[in-house]
Amino acid sequence: MKFVCVECSKVFAEFRYTCTCNGMLDIFQDFSGLDAEELKRLFQSRLSDRLSPYASGVWRYKELIFPDVEDSAIVTKYEGNTGLYRSDAVASYAGTRSVWLKAQSENPSGSFKDNGMTVAVTHGRSLGYDRFTCTSTGNTSSSLAMYASLAGRKSYVFVPNKNISLNKVLQTLAYGANIFSIEGTYDHGIKFLEENSEKLGLYICNSINPFRIEGQKSIVYELAQVMSWKLPDWIFVPGGALSNVSALGKGLSDLYALGLIDKLPRVALVQAEGASPFYKMVAEGKTALEAEPNPYTRASALNIGDPPSWRKAQRTLHETNGVAVSVTDEEILNAKAVIDASGIGCEPASAATVAGLRKLVSQQIVDKDETVACILTGNMLKDTDALREYHLEDNKPFSNKIIPSSLTYDDIFAVIK
Numbered sequence: 001m002k003f004v005c006v007e008c009s010k011v012f013a014e015f016r017y018t019c020t021c022n023g024m025l026d027i028f029q030d031f032s033g034l035d036a037e038e039l040k041r042l043f044q045s046r047l048s049d050r051l052s053p054y055a056s057g058v059w060r061y062k063e064l065i066f067p068d069v070e071d072s073a074i075v076t077k078y079e080g081n082t083g084l085y086r087s088d089a090v091a092s093y094a095g096t097r098s099v100w101l102k103a104q105s106e107n108p109s110g111s112f113k114d115n116g117m118t119v120a121v122t123h124g125r126s127l128g129y130d131r132f133t134c135t136s137t138g139n140t141s142s143s144l145a146m147y148a149s150l151a152g153r154k155s156y157v158f159v160p161n162k163n164i165s166l167n168k169v170l171q172t173l174a175y176g177a178n179i180f181s182i183e184g185t186y187d188h189g190i191k192f193l194e195e196n197s198e199k200l201g202l203y204i205c206n207s208i209n210p211f212r213i214e215g216q217k218s219i220v221y222e223l224a225q226v227m228s229w230k231l232p233d234w235i236f237v238p239g240g241a242l243s244n245v246s247a248l249g250k251g252l253s254d255l256y257a258l259g260l261i262d263k264l265p266r267v268a269l270v271q272a273e274g275a276s277p278f279y280k281m282v283a284e285g286k287t288a289l290e291a292e293p294n295p296y297t298r299a300s301a302l303n304i305g306d307p308p309s310w311r312k313a314q315r316t317l318h319e320t321n322g323v324a325v326s327v328t329d330e331e332i333l334n335a336k337a338v339i340d341a342s343g344i345g346c347e348p349a350s351a352a353t354v355a356g357l358r359k360l361v362s363q364q365i366v367d368k369d370e371t372v373a374c375i376l377t378g379n380m381l382k383d384t385d386a387l388r389e390y391h392l393e394d395n396k397p398f399s400n401k402i403i404p405s406s407l408t409y410d411d412i413f414a415v416i417k
C-alpha cells in the first residue's frame with residue numbers, strides 16, 4: 001500500500017493525512033494477481049456469512065479496501081448491506097422511466113459515513129491510537145462516536161455551534177463522544193484539526209484521511225454486486241466535503257480496472273446552491289476551487305464552503321464524463337417530501353440527488369430512458385426539525401394532512417371512505 005499525492009504525485013510509504021504540499025493523498029493498492037471471476041465468487045460466497053467481519057457490506061470487499069489488516073483487528077457493526085429500492089413515485093417526480101435509490105440511510109448510525117468510519121477507526125486502532133477526532137455537521141461525528149465506543153476508545157468531536165441538526169449532536173453525545181461546540185463552520189474545524197491533532201495525540205477520522213475514502217468505495221462495490229456487475233447509466237450523489245463523490249470515482253475505477261464492470265456510469269454531483277463552490281468552479285470553467293466563506297443551506301450536512309477533496313472530485317467527473325449541478329433548498333425539500341412519502345425516506349442533503357436528477361432531466365442532460373441510481377446518504381430521522389418545518393408549520397403543502405382530534409366518528413369515517 002502506498003500513499004500518493006493527488007496534487008504533486010509524491011509517494012509516501014507510511015500513512016499520513018496530507019502531502020508536504022498540503023495535497024490530499026490517495027491510497028494506491030496493487031491489484032495485480034486478483035482475478036475478476038474469482039473475486040465475484042468470493043464476494044458472493046460471503047453473502048451468507050452472518051458472524052465474521054465479512055458479513056459487513058464493507059469488509060466483504062476487504063481485499064480491495066484494507067487487505068493487510070487482521071480480521072481480529074476489525075471494528076465493525078456489519079455496516080453496508082443497505083437496501084436498493086425502485087420507486088415509481090420518485091421516478092415520476094424526476095421525470096425518468098425508472099430510478100434506483102441506494103439507502104445508505106440504513107447504516108447502523110444512519111448515514112453513509114459508516115462505510116468509511118469502520119475502516120478509519122480500524123486503521124487508527126491498529127496504529128495504537130486510543131483517541132479519535134473529527135469535525136462534523138453531525139453525521140461523521142455520530143458515526144465516529146459509535147465506532148470509537150464500540151472499540152472501547154475515546155472520541156473528541158468539533159461541531160459548529162449553529163445551522164446543524166440537534167438530533168445528530170444528541171446522537172453523537174449519546175454514543176459517548178466529548179463534544180466541542182465551535183464558532184464557525186466545518187471548514188474552520190478541519191483547519192484546526194490539521195494544525196493540532198498531532199500535538200493532541202488524536203487520530204483524525206474526517207475524509208482527509210484516505211482510509212475513509214477506501215471504506216466508502218464499498219458503496220459502489222455493493223451497488224455493482226447487487227446489480228450483477230452492471231451499473232446504471234448514471235449515479236447521483238450529493239456533495240459537501242466531496243468525500244462521497246471521490247470514493248465513488250475511486251471505486252468505479254477499481255471495478256473497471258479489475259474487469260468487474262465493463263462500462264463506467266456517468267456521475268452527477270449535486271450541490272446545494274448556498275454551498276456550491278465546486279459546482280461554480282465547473283460552471284465557470286475554472287480549474288481551481290474558490291472557497292465560499294459563508295456557506296449556508298438548510299440541508300445542513302452540505303454546509304461546507306472549502307471542500308478538502310475537490311481535486312479528487314474533479315478527477316471523478318473527468319473519468320466518468322460526469323456533471324455538476326446545483327439545486328435550491330426549496331427543490332431539495334420538495335424532493336425529500338416525495339422520497340419520504342415513497343416509504344424510503346432520507347434527510348435533506350440526500351434529497352439533493354433527486355432534485356438534481358429532476359433538473360438534469362428537464363435540461364435534457366439525462367434522458368428519461370436512461371437508468372439512474374441516487375445515493376441516499378442519511379436517514380429521515382437525522383433532522384426532525386426539517387420534518388416539522390415542512391409538514392407542520394402553516395401554509396406548508398402537507399400541513400393539512402393531520403386530522404384534528406376534535407373530529408367526530410362520522411367525520412373520520414368520511415375521511416377514510
Ligand SMILES: Cc1ncc(COP(=O)(O)O)c(C=O)c1O
Nearest residue numbers: 239240241242243244301377378
Ligand atoms: C447525509 C449527508 N449527505 C451528504 C453529505 C455530503 O457528502 P460529502 O461531504 O462526502 O460530499 C454529508 C456530509 O458529508 C452527509 O452527512
Ligand SMILES: N[C@@H](CCOP(=O)(O)O)C(=O)O
Nearest residue numbers: 136137138139140206207241
Ligand atoms: N456532512 C459531514 C461533513 C463532511 O465530513 P467528512 O467526514 O467528509 O470530513 C458530516 O457529517 O460532518
